[in-house]
Amino acid sequence: MSMNGDRHIALISVHGDPAIDIGKEEAGGQNVYVRQVGEALAKLGWSVDMFTRRTSSAQSSIVEHSPTCRTIRLTAGPQDFVPRDEIFDYLSEFVQEFTRFQQRSGIRYGIVHTNYWLSSWVGMELKRRQPRLQQVHTYHSLGTVKYRNVDNIPAIASTRLEIEKRCLETAARVVATSPQEQDHMRAFVSTRGNVNLIPCGTDIDRFGSISKDEARALLGIDPKAKVVFYVGRFDPRKGIETLVRAVGQSAIRNTQALQLLVGGGSRPGQSDGLERERIEGIVADLDMQSIVQFPGRISDEDLPAYYAAADVCVVPSHYEPFGLVAIEAMASGTPVVASDVGGLQFTVESGKTGLLAPPRDETAFAAAIDRILSNAEWRDRLGRTARKRVEAYFSWQGVANQLDQLYEEMLEAQFSCSINSSVA
Numbered sequence: 001m002s003m004n005g006d007r008h009i010a011l012i013s014v015h016g017d018p019a020i021d022i023g024k025e026e027a028g029g030q031n032v033y034v035r036q037v038g039e040a041l042a043k044l045g046w047s048v049d050m051f052t053r054r055t056s057s058a059q060s061s062i063v064e065h066s067p068t069c070r071t072i073r074l075t076a077g078p079q080d081f082v083p084r085d086e087i088f089d090y091l092s093e094f095v096q097e098f099t100r101f102q103q104r105s106g107i108r109y110g111i112v113h114t115n116y117w118l119s120s121w122v123g124m125e126l127k128r129r130q131p132r133l134q135q136v137h138t139y140h141s142l143g144t145v146k147y148r149n150v151d152n153i154p155a156i157a158s159t160r161l162e163i164e165k166r167c168l169e170t171a172a173r174v175v176a177t178s179p180q181e182q183d184h185m186r187a188f189v190s191t192r193g194n195v196n197l198i199p200c201g202t203d204i205d206r207f208g209s210i211s212k213d214e215a216r217a218l219l220g221i222d223p224k225a226k227v228v229f230y231v232g233r234f235d236p237r238k239g240i241e242t243l244v245r246a247v248g249q250s251a252i253r254n255t256q257a258l259q260l261l262v263g264g265g266s267r268p269g270q271s272d273g274l275e276r277e278r279i280e281g282i283v284a285d286l287d288m289q290s291i292v293q294f295p296g297r298i299s300d301e302d303l304p305a306y307y308a309a310a311d312v313c314v315v316p317s318h319y320e321p322f323g324l325v326a327i328e329a330m331a332s333g334t335p336v337v338a339s340d341v342g343g344l345q346f347t348v349e350s351g352k353t354g355l356l357a358p359p360r361d362e363t364a365f366a367a368a369i370d371r372i373l374s375n376a377e378w379r380d381r382l383g384r385t386a387r388k389r390v391e392a393y394f395s396w397q398g399v400a401n402q403l404d405q406l407y408e409e410m411l412e413a414q415f416s417c418s419i420n421s422s423v424a
């Protein structure tokens with residue numbers, strides 16, 4: 001039994017606000033993860049405070065999601081959007097504000113669960129000030145892997161790598177979301193430190209709640225069309241170019257009504273806006289305007305219908321530590337064609353729940369997409385197996401149960417440790 005007060009847990013996500021609408025602001029998997037984990041833990045009896053950086057003066061400083069789960073926005077640096085690679089300078093202020101909040105509210109957190117390397121630094125600083133505090137960390141992305149896949153290494157890179165190593169070696173527990181991410185930590189970051197494998201999850205009630213026919217009627221999509229679907233941030237590393245070129249060389253393009261939906265969004269002037277313009281340029285060059293649509297950011301309410309309406313969902317990322325989109329599609333009964341990298345090798349079973357193809361290989365992607373689209377019966381079988389795989393391994397409830405158990409073990413270990421030392 002843990003001591004009263006230790007059931008308070010702080011989730012820290014400096015740059016990924018769990019309370020914003022994923023469909024509206026620049027946001028991705030980390031925002032979804034923190035919000036879903038927070039809400040699920042609250043249902044299991046934890047008092048959950050999720051801390052993030054305020055990015056606009058119009059945002060309220062506290063958002064209550066349920067009586068025991070809330071988002072708390074701390075002011076650290078400008079009340080404006082700041083790119084991730086420039087946030088490090090404001091982290092000391094974030095730590096100060098966090099401490100001030102704790103003093104005002106009188107809450108003592110037993111565990112701080114940090115997300116992404118920026119927050120890991122915050123966690124390590126807090127631990128220095130509060131020795132009883134235990135840190136759990138989820139990376140969401142590893143600098144060492146990311147920098148292998150990009151041409152321009154930012155100035156912050158060496159700081160990030162050093163902090164990621166220190167965190168792995170000193171956090172009470174690090175959560176790897178896939179066996180692939182765990183291998184990368186061991187091979188490229190450090191052989192020291194405690195790693196637990198707990199995957200990301202998805203809402204298996206929301207995804208899978210609507211049939212393909214209903215979804216197509218709702219979205220106004222031709223019931224006979226072959227629909228290929230992408231959703232996610234517009235970032236060159238997401239490999240949207242590979243997908244567009246693959247569909248461009250699809251063999252069934254000339255015989256069937258083929259449609260490519262590229263969901264996700266952009267705000268003018270931001271980096272994802274540039275990538276969207278670049279992709280639209282490629283679509284025009286390949287003369288594909290008539291078969292490609294850009295529905296923009298897709299809201300929470302519409303997302304289940306898009307996944308259900310699709311014949312195949314494609315995740316062509318150059319790298320992906322986990323990749324929530326793959327399991328959302330699978331939960332919706334839609335097979336996935338994904339890059340043979342990272343967490344996608346864990347979620348997608350090639351030949352059973354979809355197909356894996358080498359990253360950046362548009363010919364291989366075209367072949368995989370065509371193989372699924374040209375055999376409706378096999379497609380449906382892949383979709384049913386995909387759904388079962390998500391139910392078995394990737395529901396938020398299951399994931400939250402594993403985290404709950406992890407936290408309990410940590411608190412118990414500390415409790416018996418403090419009894420031993422007071423006896424000694």
Ligand code: UDP
Pocket residue numbers: 022023027028029030032231232233263264265296297298299300303322323324325326328
């Ligand atoms: N997403 C969304 N609407 C959009 C684009 C993305 O709801 O228009 C969500 C998507 O459903 C998924 C998340 O954003 O839950 C993206 O997570 P993923 O792990 O696939 O990629 P990341 O953004 O973390 O790189």
